[in-house]
Structures are given as C-alpha cells and as structure tokens.
Amino acid sequence: MSVPEIIPAPDMTTDELVALLTRANEAYRTGNPIIDDDTFDHIYLAELKKREPEHPYLDQVQPDTVGAGSSKIRHTEPMLSTDKAYNQEEVTAFVVRVQKAADAQEIPSADIRFRITPKLDGMAARYSDGILATRGNGQLGNDITRNIKRGLVMLEGEKAGVRENTGVGEIVIPEQYFNDVLADSFSHPRNFVTGLIGADNLSEEAKEAMQDGAVQFVPYSGLKASECDVEDLLADAEGLCEKIEKACIYPLDGSVIDVLNLELRIEMGATNHHHNWQIAKKSKGVTAVAEIEGITWRTGRTRRITPVLNVKTINLSGADISNVTGHNAGNVKNLNVGVGAHIEIVRSGEVIPKLLGVVKPGKDADIPDLCPACKAPAKMEKDFLVCQGETCVAQIEAQLQHFFNTLGNIDLFGPSTINTLVENDIRDLAAIYKLQASDFEGMGFGPKQSTNLVAQLERSRSEEVxxxxxxxxxxxxxxxxxxxxxxxxxxxxxxxxxxxxxxxxxxxxxxxxxxxxxxxxxxxxxxxxxxxxxxxxxxxKEEKFDVTESVITDQFIVFTGAMQSSRDDMKAAAQRLGANVQSAVNKKTNYLVIGEKVGAKKIEKAESLGTKVVTEAEYLVMIGAES
Ligand SMILES: [Zn+2]
Incomplete structure (x- = not known):
C-alpha cells in the first residue's frame, strides 16, 4: 500500500499533479524518495510549468521536515530554492534576463560576471552563531546543531579572504566514501544524510560514517568555483559546468550559476521561491548504450506488472549494469525494446538506471497475457499492464512481507515461506498467527522447521517491539x-x-x-x-511525556468554547493525564468540557450521546488542578 500509484503526467489533473509533487518532495526531503530526481524535474515539474507557469506551487520554497520537533530557527535572510535550467536554451534565456537588468542599470554587457559553483546533492543547511539549521520552509528551519556533537565535520570556506565555516551550505558525504562503504545498503548518499541528520538514534552505519568524519557540512564558499562572462555562458554553459563538476569530490546534480555584480543582484531581486540572479544548471547523468537480452515481468503491490529490461552487462559510472527499468508496458510496446534492441540508458545517482531512448529497435516485445505472480489474466489499462486477479498473489505476498520486515522481530518469514503460505490459501495475518506446527507440516515444511516457524510467531508477540x-x-x-x-x-x-x-x-x-x-x-x-x-x-510505547494516572486516563474528552486558560495547554495537560483528546463529540466521548459562549445545541447533542458536560472550573476540580 505504500507504493504510490503514478499516472503519466499529461493524464493528471493539475490538482493531482501538485499533490504528487508535494508528496514526492516531502518524501525526498525526509530521505525516502518515491520518484527519482530526473522524473520529478523533467516529467512532473516540467508538466506543471508548461501547463500553468503562474501556478502558486512554483512560487514557494518546498519545506523540508528533517529535524522537525526540535526548536525552530528563524533565518536572518530567507533560504530560497534555486530556479533550474535543464539545457543551453534555458541558460541562454537566463543570460538574456540578466542582460535586460544590466541595460536598466546601464551596465555594459561585457562587465557582467558570473560564478559557477558545483550544486551539491545533499541536505541544505545554514550555520551561524554556533547554530546549524535546516532550510525548513525557507523562513524557519529546524535546529540540527546536535549533529556537530555527534561527529558532523564542519568544513571551512572563505569569504572576502577570511576563513570561516559559517554561511549556507550542504551536508554531504564524499562520493568515494559512499561508494566504498555504503552503496550496498543505501540507494543514494542524500537519502542516507537526511535520514541520519533527523534521526533520534543513529544506525550502526550512521555512527560509523560520523566516526569516520565522512558526514560533512560544506559551506558553498568552500567549494572550488570558476568565473566567466556572458560570452562564455552563451557559447558553452554545459562545458563550463562539466569542468567544475568533474573536480568536485561530493555527489552533485549540476552547477549553480550566480551573477557576481552586486548592483545587478539588487536590480533583479527574488521571488518567494528563488533569487532571480541565480540559476541551477542541472546535469543529465551518465549515459551509455546497452543491448537487450530479455525482459523480466514483475507484479508489484499495486497489481501493476512492470518490465525490467535485462541487458548485456556494461559498466556505467563505476557500476556494473545488467538491469534497466522499462517503466511500464506501454513504453516497452511503443518503443519496440524487445530482444536485440540497443537502448540508451542513464544513471544519475540512483542504483537502477533508466531507459532514455532507443538507438536500434529489436524484435517486438512480448507483453504477457497472464500475471506472472497469480496467473490471472493481465490487461492493458492505458500504459500499464494490470493483473485482473481479484486478490493478486503478488500484492498479498508483498503486504505480508512488508508486515514481517517492518516488525523486525521475527525470522524465517521470508519470501519463500510466505509464498508457500499463500499458495496454501493462508492469505492474511490473522490466519498466519493461528497456524500450529501440524498445519505447517501439512504444507510441506519439515517437522523441525514447522516448530521453529511457530516459535518465531510466538517470539514476535512476546519479544518487546x-x-x-x-x-x-x-x-x-x-x-x-x-x-x-x-x-x-x-x-x-x-x-x-x-x-x-x-x-x-x-x-x-x-x-x-x-x-x-x-x-x-x-x-x-x-x-x-x-x-x-x-x-x-x-x-x-515511546512516550514523549510521562503519563500520570488520573481520573481521566483512557477517557475521551473534547474541549470547546473560550477557556480561561489556553485551550492548547488544557489539551496537552489532559494528554499527560492519559486522556484521548478528540476534536468533536461522538458516541465514544466521555466528557465535553465547555468554556464560555458554547451554543445550547452543542450541549444538547453531547448529552443526547451520553457525554457528560462539565464547565472548565468543574473540570479543573475533577482532575485535581484546583479545589
Ligand atoms: Zn496477479
């Protein structure tokens, strides 16, 4: 259920598009991306820009929530996002805007200077006055200073000739360290970083990386940059960016191009989202051509059957590639990427590379008629091949697997065990937890294994979780x-x-x-x-507060009307006393606590549902706060 259904961008309504972008961004910022950067930028964000260039979504900094719960830090200057350019034409359009502003200031075009800095692909942060803060929503960030004590290395930059480690930068891991130590367990260095910065307890890998000094705050002023003028940028922005990117040891997703002339920066200003004098030229990722040897079809938790293109193994930016995602069945059909086809693939940070295009078509790809998991008929629905089985085995197996993996205190319930259970019509958790050793033996498990399986089910309930x-x-x-x-x-x-x-x-x-x-x-x-x-x-139960047993422990309470004390304080106090605070009365509600100006209807309704109505003063006496 947690795998999102992603519809092709042009088929989405604008609302759906914005909802997806918001959700994908939230997931990205917390280190659990649901779509890769390329797809986010080039497909979904590009579709919204094309369709509604004035849409409010495009005019706000998307909040990150890392470190939420810690104290809020107001940024002295807003930490904005950066507008993006994907190709030379978009860089040229940016340069033209800068020239226009220069004209207004009567600055000759030849005097305009730009700086190119690598755009690190980590987590944006700002360090000043001894406090390290996330970008947050651009105005308010979260205090993540405790990470310095945990081993985050604060690198220095240079501003006006003075060494300093303050200012705006990114928290990153050197690419080499990630590839050597972490790449087997984590899909992307950024996900690893955002995960550990926000975590209350560091994982073993995170502790080790901190101890190794591999997690670093790099102020942008500490990065090797290059300068150029209008002519350079118009001639070959891509080449200039590539040069500076190659020298960088950190994961990056492009370069940032800044205008250096101060008076021009002032003239151009900023939107709520980005500075107009700055643009990020996104890099495209490394591409290669590979030959298809076969296609494997897999049914996912959403019953969609997706193609994996098996290619003759090639090396792409240090990794051996033998599988490429084919996205969806419609794609495979339309592109004729059957056996023998030569395809262009791209890898940009993610482990599984993607299909970019077809260099030489192969045989027609065979689209299966049956679901590979449950053998029910499979049908094309728009671009997707979907299993028509009412209760597809793949979906059930994936959900059961997710349960045991997430619970994490049970062994032996891996894919093959679950597959056997489902084949024997044991398809939900309640049924699994009822199984006896004899039931397992009946399905073909050995006597010892059957006893162990039952013991593991017992363990998952008795061992603290x-x-x-x-x-x-x-x-x-x-x-x-x-x-x-x-x-x-x-x-x-x-x-x-x-x-x-x-x-x-x-x-x-x-x-x-x-x-x-x-x-x-x-x-x-x-x-x-x-x-x-x-x-x-x-x-x-991980308590944020210690619950004190009281007369309202486990009772359901609603607060309404104007109170003498703040209503939020009253709610919090009630929760500390073990009450379940509701927002509206229903038949479960035990108490309705009323302040001033509460309508008679509200009180009548509560009483008709059997809820006891008490005034604020009566309530305070009841919980022993006042006598
Ligand atoms: Zn199926």
Missing amino acids: EDWRLLAAFGIHHLGKGDAKKLLAVYKLEALDQLTSEQLIEIPGFGEITAESIPKSIALHWLAMKTIIDLGFNLR
Missing part, C-alpha cells in the same frame, strides 16, 4: 515508520480509529494530504488491524 513499528507494519499509505512514531507520540494505537484529519494536521510533520488520507485508510483497515493488535503484542 515499539508500537510504531507495529503500526508502520500495516502498510497504511503515507504512514511509514517515521510518521507512525510521530503519531503514536501523541495518540494511542488502540484508539486510532477515532483519529480525525484535524487532529492529525496539528502534529508537526503531517501535511494536508497525509492528514486527509491517513484517517480514511485506518478506518478502512481498522477491523483487520484491531484483530492483529488484539493478538497481544508486547508493545513498547
């Missing part, structure tokens, strides 16, 4: 481990069926889209979730 892991294991869309943790710091797992969008959006880190969808998905799956929760797992 964090409650947020269990929640994330259900695979609710938008509710991964990080968000599950944030959610359960405030609300109880057993009461999540009461969760509303309004409550969710008040928790830092949840956006409008996720706040809208999570309660709906929970409601849809609650019965199945509750059955599993009730199996009696040994759950550890």
